[in-house]
Amino acid sequence: MNDWIIITPEGITESPNEIVCENFQVLGFTFAKSEEAALKNLKEKYPYLNGSGFDEVWIYKLASNKPLIKHLGKEQMDEQFEDEFEREMVKVNNITRILKDNGYTDICFDYRDEEFYFFEGYTDAHLEIRVEVKEENIEIYDRYLSEKHFVHFGNFKLSSN
Structure with a gap:
């Protein structure tokens, strides 16, 4: 696949x-x-x-899920920002892979707040997935948008393998 x-x-x-x-x-x-x-x-x-x-x-x-980000019309970008952004994208791609490996289909990264990463999924209904990262572990919670709470789905290792 x-x-x-x-x-x-x-x-x-x-x-x-x-x-x-x-x-x-x-x-x-x-x-x-x-x-x-x-x-x-x-x-x-x-x-x-x-x-x-x-x-x-x-x-x-797609040969890689890691995008090459360039900025048109700007001579220099803050290298620290680019390094942090690249690390975040690697983390998001690893989380996406884990979600797909565990049966979530048609998902995409939506946004991140101070505590959680949020993904959207479309199966038989619109699903919102909340992922909490704790060092090298992640906890996945999901909910259908008609519900008002998240249900714990499972704990997984956040690794590149």
Whole structure:
């Protein structure tokens, strides 16, 4: 199984400086065995894309979940910020892998507060997943959005293996 990104060349966006430009649009990310399965998963995960007018899609297998972050128009960025951000992304990717290994499908990182990492998942219902990191261990809690409390799911080691 691989992570895939599906994009389309049919789109426009507006920059922070309010410049409208044609560009590629990310339609979604999926986890599948092949390009065909990735496209099928995308259509199931985002049914609003069917008939949306996006006809041409490009499907790429992701070689790494670790993005290379660069900043346009800035000469220097704070190296400490970049190092901290990179460590956070490694941690988020490890948590995502653990969640997928434990049956959570169609999940994505949502945000982090001072105590927890929050992920969203879409199975038969919208699911919110809260992860608490304690040194090299994580505790996973989940809840359906209709409920008002989190239910403990399990404890796992936070490792890169």
